[in-house]
Amino acid sequence: MDSGFDFDVIQRSLPYLFKEGMTFTVTLTLLAMTGGIVFGTLLAMMRLSSFRPVSVLAGGYVNLMRSIPLVLVIFWFFFLVPYIGAWILREPNPVRVGTFWSALITFTMFEAAYYCEIMRAGIQSIPRGQVWSGYALGLNYWQTMAQIVLPQAFRNMLPVLLTQTIILFQDTSLVYVISATDFLGAASKIANRDYRLVEMYTFVAVVYFVVSYGLSVLVKHLQERVAIIK
């Protein structure tokens, strides 16, 4: 029986899909996660600052990012970053940034807003007495944060941070709007070239599902292992 489908196209394009596409997706996810958590943690500390201008600034940034659709931010940064680069480097013409760097900056900035809210909840979950006891020993604000509050907040929030990263992993597929060759982008190119849309998109969906679901199961196990004995 000839169904009219040709799943061989997947096998033929595997090297391209994974070497080009998946590498892009995974690299982007990991780097944006790292940058996003670092920047997000700083934002969270700013949001919790008792110095109002700082907390208002951070709050404004987070609310702005969380109120704009991601696709729009990707577009916006893609066209804006070259001009910002030119302004910083004092070049007369827009700087060529490339899709990867543009996407990385976008996702770092965007995800930071979400990681910020997670870390803010994490920091607030640490009893005030812990901070007091750090201060009472003579630690300053940064030492208390780095040694006492953040390690605990980070552990408490690790499952949520990783869950957010799984969402980030899926969201990186939106870089197709700036014609980046991520996993979906690579599959899309093959699909259109060979006119095998159903086969390719089905395969992509399966891969996204397997990776995302597998990671979420892993997160669950990890959660039990890193819990702080209380």
Next chain:
Amino acid sequence: MISLKNVSKWYGGFKVLSGCTTEVKKGDVVVVCGPSGSGKSTLIKCVNGLEPFQQGEITVDGISVGDPKTDLPRLRSRIGMVFQNFELFPHMTVTSNLTLAQVKVLGRSLDEATNKGLGLLERVGLTAHKDKYPGQLSGGQQQRVAIARALAMDPIAMLFDEPTSALDPEMINEVLDVMVALAKEGMTMMVVTHEMGFARKVAHRVIFMDGGEIIEDAAKDEFFGKPRSERAQQFLSKILHH
């Protein structure tokens, strides 16, 4: 050593401390008691600047706590503090709890800090637990580690904020024993507590607070003999007669 002059503090419009004046001399053990909500804990947290105050002056070893120019972390590193809920760092082993501030604040080497910490751990009788996490210890054990942690900084004075209030009755004495030993060695101590037995045994002075004010500040014998204020008499009769 510790001197408070006319200290007042407000939470918004609510006055929690009102004109508190007292002094703790070197080697003195001063017990602060009073009903809950009387401002005892707030007062003791003002002494090392954990709580800001709006009026008056507090000096520790001649250094003003309220002065914005004061290097508070440095000053705090010289004053030990023990909290009601122990506040050991749950993500670190007992040994790391003991060494963290010695290394980060005093700049001691890890070896030196570990030696010092383990010496004090032995003193509170918990050497066997050095590699455990705080969550694996009982409340009394945690509080003894907390005292050792504060002592590891070689403090010039110790502040205790209701150190036995969160403990099961059978664990109170193991903590009080450590505190009594410390007092007998001549450590300058300011202790917020309801343990009148402790006060009788080692205190030089007793301060009674109510409604954010220091109502009574008397030598121990005088205080337990016959407090001058009616409020303190009532309080004593309530906590001593059962």
